[in-house]
Amino acid sequence: MTATTARVLACRPASIVFDAQDRAHISDEETRNAVEDGARLIRDGHCVAFPTETVYGLGANALEPSAVRKIFETKGRPSDNPLIVHVSSRDMLSSLLPPNYRISDHYETLIQAFWPGPLTLLFPAAPDIVPSVVTAGHPTVGVRMPAHPVARGLISLANLPIAAPSANSSGKPSPTRAGHVANDLGSRVPLVLDGGACDVGVESTVLDGLQSDGVLRILRPGGVSVECIQEALGPGGPRVLVHRRDFVDKTIEHAPTTPGMKYTHYSPSVPVVLLQTDNNVAHLQQESEPETMHVILSSLLPLASTRSTVGIMSLSDSNLRSSLPTVVNWVQFDIGPRAEPSIMARRLFDGLLTLEAKGVELIFVETISEDHEGLAIMNRLSKAASETRRVAM
Numbered sequence: 001m002t003a004t005t006a007r008v009l010a011c012r013p014a015s016i017v018f019d020a021q022d023r024a025h026i027s028d029e030e031t032r033n034a035v036e037d038g039a040r041l042i043r044d045g046h047c048v049a050f051p052t053e054t055v056y057g058l059g060a061n062a063l064e065p066s067a068v069r070k071i072f073e074t075k076g077r078p079s080d081n082p083l084i085v086h087v088s089s090r091d092m093l094s095s096l097l098p099p100n101y102r103i104s105d106h107y108e109t110l111i112q113a114f115w116p117g118p119l120t121l122l123f124p125a126a127p128d129i130v131p132s133v134v135t136a137g138h139p140t141v142g143v144r145m146p147a148h149p150v151a152r153g154l155i156s157l158a159n160l161p162i163a164a165p166s167a168n169s170s171g172k173p174s175p176t177r178a179g180h181v182a183n184d185l186g187s188r189v190p191l192v193l194d195g196g197a198c199d200v201g202v203e204s205t206v207l208d209g210l211q212s213d214g215v216l217r218i219l220r221p222g223g224v225s226v227e228c229i230q231e232a233l234g235p236g237g238p239r240v241l242v243h244r245r246d247f248v249d250k251t252i253e254h255a256p257t258t259p260g261m262k263y264t265h266y267s268p269s270v271p272v273v274l275l276q277t278d279n280n281v282a283h284l285q286q287e288s289e290p291e292t293m294h295v296i297l298s299s300l301l302p303l304a305s306t307r308s309t310v311g312i313m314s315l316s317d318s319n320l321r322s323s324l325p326t327v328v329n330w331v332q333f334d335i336g337p338r339a340e341p342s343i344m345a346r347r348l349f350d351g352l353l354t355l356e357a358k359g360v361e362l363i364f365v366e367t368i369s370e371d372h373e374g375l376a377i378m379n380r381l382s383k384a385a386s387e388t389r390r391v392a393m
């Protein structure tokens with residue numbers, strides 16, 4: 001908790017449109033004033049928190065090392081974790097790249113299909129343009145064009161590329177509402193633009209298509225699913241591999257270019273325990289025997305009889321709900337039906353943060369299969385959780 005509150009300005013995303021030159025036009029006066037305020041702060045070298053379609057970001061002028069350093073200070077982020085640079089136009093992308101670099105056909109296909117949107121692509125970074133504090137000294141820079149009108153409008157009005165990680169203290173769940181940012185960072189950030197709840201709810205997919213073998217490597221699964229990427233590339237397209245599922249890269253493991261490798265990630269202040277009620281989740285504990293919820297609870301909360309308050313994020317069509325013993329007070333958070341993982345993605349961080357704020361001692365989360373958005377969801381959950389238990393039902 002922070003002592004003083006953040007300045008939060010409401011924005012109406014629907015009042016922002018972009019012309020053929022990618023310039024923002026904002027019809028609602030309150031929204032225009034708020035985004036102009038944010039753009040001024042960015043130009044003056046300060047940080048601004050803003051909504052994207054994935055999660056809220058904490059942005060600063062990507063071309064100004066002293067501004068970027070404020071992001072690391074505000075979040076308590078380790079300096080060896082590189083930042084994504086957000087652009088509002090193709091021209092702005094080109095301005096970050098080495099002059100002789102030609103964008104590959106695969107990247108063109110992906111940009112056509114998913115920009116603006118939740119896909120971050122690695123590009124070679126022009127060393128005299130992109131400061132090394134952004135790339136953490138790597139030769140590449142991750143770039144994306146966000147789809148959220150407030151994010152794209154802020155970049156367009158500032159007329160600067162904006163470096164932005166998620167707007168949370170390092171290690172905590174990512175914020176998907178302005179209130180999450182205000183609760184976490186408070187007055188440490190001069191302005192929070194409030195564009196409502198994020199639609200996607202998990203961060204962008206980070207893809208490296210720069211390797212000489214022509215294989216596309218997903219370093220972090222995210223808002224654009226692997227299935228959608230493969231479909232966009234077509235039947236004769238390149239191989240697409242997912243880090244930790246299909247390949248392991250020792251250098252990625254050591255230099256934490258994949259989030260969660262070296263530091264805690266996505267963790268609320270109370271323990272998160274995954275409940276496996278479905279056999280599709282291949283990499284989780286298959287060998288352990290299923291246990292009743294009663295046994296699981298009493299092993300985790302030996303004093304459960306004193307009426308602990310326990311959070312549970314369960315699927316709306318799950319049998320789990322009918323097998324909850326009444327020895328504790330349950331606070332339920334609905335994560336949508338099993339067949340619609342995009343709903344679970346949207347609610348995931350909100351659920352963790354909402355239950356934490358309600359003072360629960362422990363949060364159970366029901367697992368889902370790693371298909372479509374499920375891959376990004378389980379990637380975040382396996383980093384947030386201390387353990388996985390199989391539930392007998």
Ligand code: TXA
Pocket residue numbers: 052054055056057058081082083084118120122135138140141142164165166167202203204205206219220256257258259
């Ligand atoms: O959706 C998102 O990507 C959000 C919103 C705000 O755009 N941003 C976000 O940023 O999730 P962050 O910093 O929380 O996670 C970005 C991750 C970093 O942890 C880093 O591992 C990876 O992207 N990344 C960034 N630049 C990279 C690079 N040059 N090489 C490899 N990985 C990189």
Ligand code: MG
Pocket residue numbers: 165166174
């Ligand atoms: Mg983050």
